[in-house]
Amino acid sequence: MIPDLSPSDKAKLAAAKQASLAIETGMRVGLGTGSTAAWLVKCLAARVREEGLAIKCVPTSTQTAELARGLGLDVITLDQAGTLDVTIDGADEFDAHLNLIKGGGAALLQEKIVATASAQMIVIADSDKEVATLGAFALPIEVIPFGLESTRKQVEEMLLAMEVEGRETSLRMKETAPLVTDEGNHILDLHLKRIGNAPQLAMTLNQIPGVVENGLFIDICDRVIIGSGDGKVETRDINAGTIETDQVDFANAENLFGDPAP
Template identity: 55%
Template sequence: MSTDDYKRAAAEAALAHVQPGMKLGLGTGSTAALFVELLGARVAEGLDVVGVPTSEATRELAERVGVPLTTLKDTPELDLTVDGADEVDPELRLIKGGGAALLREKIVAFASRRMIVIADAKKQVPTLGAFPLPIEVVPFGKEATRRAVERAAARLGLSGKIEIRRAEDECPIVTDSGHTILDGHFGRIDRPEELAAALSAIPGVVEHGLFIGLADLALIAGPDGVTTLEASPASAAANARRFA
């Protein structure tokens, strides 16, 4: 089987967690897109759900395959978000943002009672950091912000390039919210919680791609089938307190 086959297997496994009447967060990226396509087929068969897309690309796909959509303004609390990840560690801490949708992805995940991560086995890692960490920043003062990120990372013993993500024409990538993406090539991130807090404290940083304490379940597909990883009881309790 190919990587695409594994992604589809993970997406199919997530459909088993979708119940009629659910309000869903719809993720962004290649694996999440497969889930949206499969969900559209279920909707065509009569499944009654509504979704909030995490990007304009996901919105366009959902409309194309017939998934009814809403907004967080009209539906501020969701039952379940299904999204992919660029990396997943054993504690279900994630790096996300390879598709430049991390801000909306995190907002939607935080508004959801549960989050399921779907990925192929290559995304499962013992320690986060091989994938460059996306950091969404406002364009104003972005060089000052980049340097502040560099200093914050250095205080935690992290080094490596922190560069503006650019398109093929060398123009900076612009997110759906009008921001710029910095990619931090930090390598191994041994203290992701500390890095997350340090980045969040920097003016100019809108959001970062460390998703900590948000995922409840990960469905990881590989040669041996789909493996289910669950959040620790402590993490699950912390997630539940968002709606207490």
């Protein structure tokens, strides 16, 4: 029997289950990081167990890799895969043009590398992630530890010339020490409130020495699947210009909590 889930988790599950139906045998699939992406991993693992779906998966973090392996998915590296058919991931924010802010789970570097190596990117989210203008969620940037404060100062000076409403920055911590990413870097969170020109900001940030990558995903996402707690899903395709609605059945959702494949 399916455990009691919050409306938010049901919305994430609905989006993830709908997205999992786009995966076919033989595909090479990028797996995102975060709570919504974790539902996707569980949905794919259930299809592997029950339908014999044969896929190869490239995770975007150590966390996702461990979950995928534990559920019996065939995990390979991006170098082994070469290119991917699709990446499915969550987002912290998305706008009407399907531009994103990502990096709340501190995996933005690997997420962007995997997404751009894919023929298409599908984002799964609940409706709370949709915004008129990006920026309410803090924008993460991954920076190398060497010269951290110098890099931070350059970022803050650069923001003076950008179309943003806030310019506060903070170093992301894990307990009492700076958080360390899978690549051995740190995360600076930029509290911008509103980003007027996201493409310009993304390009300018990456020109600062010490900045490895930023959490703005511009013109990368092809489709967003928005889930609701009642199982309704809306799929928006930016390339086709279409909006489709569907209803996800939670009746067999208990199979997501079964034993992992051997």
